[in-house]
Amino acid sequence: MSKEVYKTIYSVIHQIPKGRVATYGQIAKLAGIPQQPRRVGYALRILPEGEKVPWHRVVNAQGKISMRWELGCVDLQRVLLEKEGIVFDNDGRIILKNFLWKADDFTR
DNA sequence: AAACTGACTAATA
C-alpha cells in the first residue's frame, strides 16, 4: 500500500523536466496523496541509494531547498540545480514563478 | 500501544 505510493512518488519526481523544479505538495498530489506532502519528504528520506532520482529538483513551497541541514548538502543541491539552469535569488531561493514545473501543462 | 518526529503546506497574526 504505502510502498506503492513511494514508488509513485519516485516516478513522479523522475518526470520532472530538466531545468524545472516541483514542490512537495505538487508531487504529493500527482502521486495520489494530496494534502500529504510530508509523506513525499519521507519517501525522499528513505530514498534508495541505487535509484537515480533527481531529488534536487524537489523544493518546498517557498522555493527553498529542504534538507536535513547536513554539512554542505544544501550547497550541493543548489549547485546541481544551477547546473540545470535554475537561478537562485540572493536569499538562495528559486524563482518558482519561472521554474516551477507545471505538471498539468499538457492537460491544460 | 501511546507519544514523538519529520527533506511540508496553508492559514493567521
Add this chain to the structure above:
DNA sequence: CTATTAGCCAGTT
C-alpha cells in the same frame, strides 16, 4: 515580509 499554529499521516521510539 517573518513567526506561529494547526492539519496531515507513516515511521520510530
